Amino acid sequence: MQNRIKGSDHMCFGCSERNPIGFKLKFTMDGDICRTEFTAGEEHQGWNGYMHGGLIAAILDETMAWWLWLKDISIMTVEMTIRYSLGVPVHTRLRVESWCEEEKRGKLFHMAGQIILPDGKVAAKARAKFMKIDPAQF
Numbered sequence: 001m002q003n004r005i006k007g008s009d010h011m012c013f014g015c016s017e018r019n020p021i022g023f024k025l026k027f028t029m030d031g032d033i034c035r036t037e038f039t040a041g042e043e044h045q046g047w048n049g050y051m052h053g054g055l056i057a058a059i060l061d062e063t064m065a066w067w068l069w070l071k072d073i074s075i076m077t078v079e080m081t082i083r084y085s086l087g088v089p090v091h092t093r094l095r096v097e098s099w100c101e102e103e104k105r106g107k108l109f110h111m112a113g114q115i116i117l118p119d120g121k122v123a124a125k126a127r128a129k130f131m132k133i134d135p136a137q138f
């Protein structure tokens with residue numbers, strides 16, 4: 001399902017296979033949940049041994065965006081809040097999932113996403129708003 005919408009020439013930090021420093025995330029739709037997996041490396045650290053919070057935000061942003069992309073809805077993030085509940089250790093397989101909580105007039109989408117540790121605990125949860133855009137303008 002990777003890069004179905006924009007083709008393979010884009011450089012998205014979250015999902016492009018061409019971006020040498022990107023996350024190269026791949027997404028699948030599981031019912032109404034968008035899922036990906038990720039293992040942070042040394043280069044993704046903030047505090048020693050733990051993933052940088054800004055990069056956690058980027059993964060959640062991307063996973064929520066892809067819930068919409070996979071439905072052929074072109075969007076941009078317009079607002080996001082994150083609750084960081086537990087440190088996200090590096091070298092640990094993470095599950096990331098997103099879903100839609102509300103759609104307003106087909107233009108504004110209230111999304112949520114979370115990062116889950118191997119023991120099932122939620123380390124970070126995001127809520128965000130995404131606005132539908134005309135992809136020809138970007």
Ligand SMILES: CCCCCCCCCC(=O)SCCNC(=O)CCNC(=O)[C@H](O)C(C)(C)COP(=O)(O)OP(=O)(O)OC[C@H]1O[C@@H](n2cnc3c(N)ncnc32)[C@H](O)[C@@H]1OP(=O)(O)O
Nearest residue numbers: 003005006012061062065069076077078079108129131133
């Ligand atoms: C294959 C590749 C996959 C790529 C995946 C990408 C994943 C990453 C996603 C991102 O991170 S996107 C990058 C971060 N986001 C941005 O850079 C967005 C920057 N913002 C914009 O460019 C403009 O705000 C935007 C084009 C989205 C909208 O501008 P507009 O001028 O068309 O909208 P406007 O500000 O007039 O607002 C339209 C309506 O939405 C409302 N609105 C705006 N922001 C809102 C908000 N945050 N919450 C609620 N409502 C909001 C606003 O009040 C208004 O309501 P009404 O229609 O009732 O008048």
